[in-house]
Amino acid sequence: MAINISVYSNANAATKTITFDFVGNVLASDNDTWTASNAANIEYYFLATTGARQDTNVVFSPKVMRSFSDLALDNPTQTSSDACQTDLNTNSTDDYATVKSMIVDYVYDYINGHAANVASSECVFQGPMKFV
Helix, strand or coil: CCEEEEEEECCCCEEEEEEEEECHHHCCCCCCCCCHHHHHHCCCCEEEEECCEECCCCECCCEEECCCCCCCCCCCCCCHHHCCCCECCCCECCCCCCHHHHHHHHHHHHHHCECCCHHHCCCCCECCECCC
């Protein structure tokens, strides 16, 4: 089941939708049952997509979150433990505590964009969401 978030711009009287979907077709797991000791190894595989464009007319790339350490400025080889990732809402490099906090941060990043190399992340520029 997907989570659809509609973002409305009063200034432009326009709505854009961001979708977070659980990606089951890439899920790989083992036979271990969940315990507190293996909780950090759980992988979620959420896929974030939107038909919106950046204010520069560049299409947003799909983003895949595998775990709570995949923060909004992630690259495939980076996680929060690299200290160059940033939870944009709190300027923290800590893992997300909940799926909700992860989604809120990704939505914030889609709406507001970010400069290149934010918090030494080596990330590329991402423009804010275009509503016109």
